[in-house]
Amino acid sequence: MATNTYKMSNDLNVPGNSQISDKETLKILDEHKKYFETGKTKNIDFRIKQLVKLKQVIEANEESIIGALHQDLHKSRYEAFVFEIIPVYNSIRLSIKNIRNWAKPKKVKTPLVFFGANSFIHAEPYGTALIVGPFNYPFDLVFEPLVGAISAGNCAVVKPSELTPNVFKIIVKIVKDSFGENYIRVIEGDKEVTSALINVPFDYIFFTGSVSVGKIVMEAAARNLVPVTLELGGKSPCIVDETANIDLAAQKIAWGKFVNAGQTCVAPDGGVTYSV
Numbered sequence: 001m002a003t004n005t006y007k008m009s010n011d012l013n014v015p016g017n018s019q020i021s022d023k024e025t026l027k028i029l030d031e032h033k034k035y036f037e038t039g040k041t042k043n044i045d046f047r048i049k050q051l052v053k054l055k056q057v058i059e060a061n062e063e064s065i066i067g068a069l070h071q072d073l074h075k076s077r078y079e080a081f082v083f084e085i086i087p088v089y090n091s092i093r094l095s096i097k098n099i100r101n102w103a104k105p106k107k108v109k110t111p112l113v114f115f116g117a118n119s120f121i122h123a124e125p126y127g128t129a130l131i132v133g134p135f136n137y138p139f140d141l142v143f144e145p146l147v148g149a150i151s152a153g154n155c156a157v158v159k160p161s162e163l164t165p166n167v168f169k170i171i172v173k174i175v176k177d178s179f180g181e182n183y184i185r186v187i188e189g190d191k192e193v194t195s196a197l198i199n200v201p202f203d204y205i206f207f208t209g210s211v212s213v214g215k216i217v218m219e220a221a222a223r224n225l226v227p228v229t230l231e232l233g234g235k236s237p238c239i240v241d242e243t244a245n246i247d248l249a250a251q252k253i254a255w256g257k258f259v260n261a262g263q264t265c266v267a268p269d270g271g272v273t274y275s276v
Helices: 022-037 044-060 062-073 077-103 140-151 165-178 191-198 211-223 246-262
Strands: 106-108 119-121 128-132 155-159 184-186 204-209 228-232
Touching: 022 128, 022 155, 022 191, 044 062, 044 077, 044 140, 044 165, 062 077, 062 165, 077 140, 077 246, 128 140, 128 191, 140 155, 140 204, 155 191, 165 184, 191 211, 204 211, 211 228
Parallel strands: 128 155, 128 204, 155 184, 204 228
Antiparallel strands: 106 119
């Protein structure tokens, strides 16, 4: 296997803080697999406890999160709180409320060939998920998939965007204050780091970013038969028909286009279709 090197946070207890090889990357994954195999993450009470702890740590660091988002992206307090922090709180509350029901075996119909048997669907975690975050919502789009991974009983390795260094620092602090590193770990680095990580046989990859990079992620994951979720940019046309209040529609389209400096995957496209 070819050796790739990449930076890691000095706060992380990993051999060779400034650089790490594929061998060491696989060692990190092995540590996570061993922790997962203890069965601790499958326990529903354990999952809820981790989510509660995460929410508490985020609440304790709200001002630092808002400050980091302003330093890196000049986001206003309103945008930082409404679009980055509140969605994470909502996801945590939703998961805590529903996790026991989601985890219950679901009885389903039994095929005739197995007449006399009972059939159930059992929801099982994948193992260790790799979460690669983007720059446009660098806090929300790291922690929302992480909430999902925790809720489902997985371990996780998180790779935030290198373009938001101050947000990265607060993500490291929150994760370290909330979890053990053999359960949830943060890795720092640029696109070479991401390239190295996606070629490692994680049990699941959650990637948020561009279509072009998404294709590379899917190709790399396919080599190891790793399932993926790709949250990519796309086309978001607006249709304004004869029933619309044109002034109100224009306001909403402008708001959707310019919120977060237009860096939103569902932001309205420049071309607007008018139906008459």
